[in-house]
Amino acid sequence: MNILITGATGFLGTQLTQKLVNDSHHVYLLVRNRKKLEPLYQSLTDEQQELVHVVEGDLLQAELGITPEQKTALQGQIDALYHTAAYLSFDEAERDLVFDINLYGTKRALAFAKSIGVKTFIHVSTAYTLGEATTGYENLHPTDGAFVNTYEESKCFAEHEVMAEQDNLKTVIVRPAIIIGNSQSGEADTTFGLYGILRTVYLLKKRAQRKSDDHIFHLLIEEDTVSNLVPVDFVIDVLHASLTHGQAGTIYHATNPNPPTNGEIFTAIKEGMDFDQVKIVSYDEKGELSEEEQRLNQPLEVFKQYLNRSITFDRKNVKALLNQTNQQDLNMDHDMLLRIVDGFLEEQ
Known part of the structure; x- marks a missing residue:
């Protein structure tokens, strides 16, 4: 498949790219600065690097800042778009920027996906769009509830935008909980939580x-x-499974069954x-x-x-997805x- 990824230089985006090229997919990485891809290239073989294609752009701009020439080259060529880009900030002073990236950036990504004929749009959200509730279900949460912070609020609104496009795209939402390092190596690139x-x-x-x-x-x-901790490789497994077996209009909780x-x-x-x-x-x-x-x-x-x-997350959808792809559920010991x-x- 040909797969476009936003947020490709982030912790999750980098790991996802490595997983996809390992499966011989061609990945198109939306980046503002090519230099930020150097660590990724260093982790890939020469053969895998040939599967990586750089698309210069900016989530904050119309058409994702992609040139008309590049857009023409992508027209009808992208099978799926993983929207992993987000701005993780709890600072109310940055509310406008948080919404511009997390909500309006998602709307721009959706519009671009439709304009070039993308078939599947996989949106990476957060398990905490439930606001102050203590039970999270694998469906949309209301946008008029009480949210813990601006980040959660912006991601909740973005989910509604994604699901509103079901008639135009196969839309899937994956909601990770608190992402930590790799379950085997412990390798991480995050300062959160x-x-x-x-x-x-x-x-x-x-x-x-x-x-x-x-x-x-x-x-x-x-x-x-x-604390609902989830290793990054488990989240990647759920994202990867959603590419081939994700059901349209479905939300999957990439959460810990026994946190x-x-x-x-x-x-x-x-x-x-x-x-x-x-x-x-x-x-x-x-x-x-x-x-x-x-x-x-x-x-x-x-x-x-x-x-x-303590929050309880419904996991019926994600358990079915893992069963379909013969993958083990998370067992954090x-x-x-x-x-x-x-x-x-x-x-x-």
């Missing part, structure tokens, strides 16, 4: 070693709450870092933290709603969590 915690604990250990300090540091995270509790995650972090001088405590104990500890916890505030709220921690440490 879990990695903010890993970075905090890592710096605390360095500080304790430097000062020969045996102080116990307290982080505000609810021990029994589950770990924060207590289990921290057990793995402390073991993997060989550092016991950190303890997680409930937000009920926030007033008992020292001023220094309150400062240490400040960077984690942005992830509070993701690390301290302690050893996998340790590999994720080790992958983080190797990058430090």
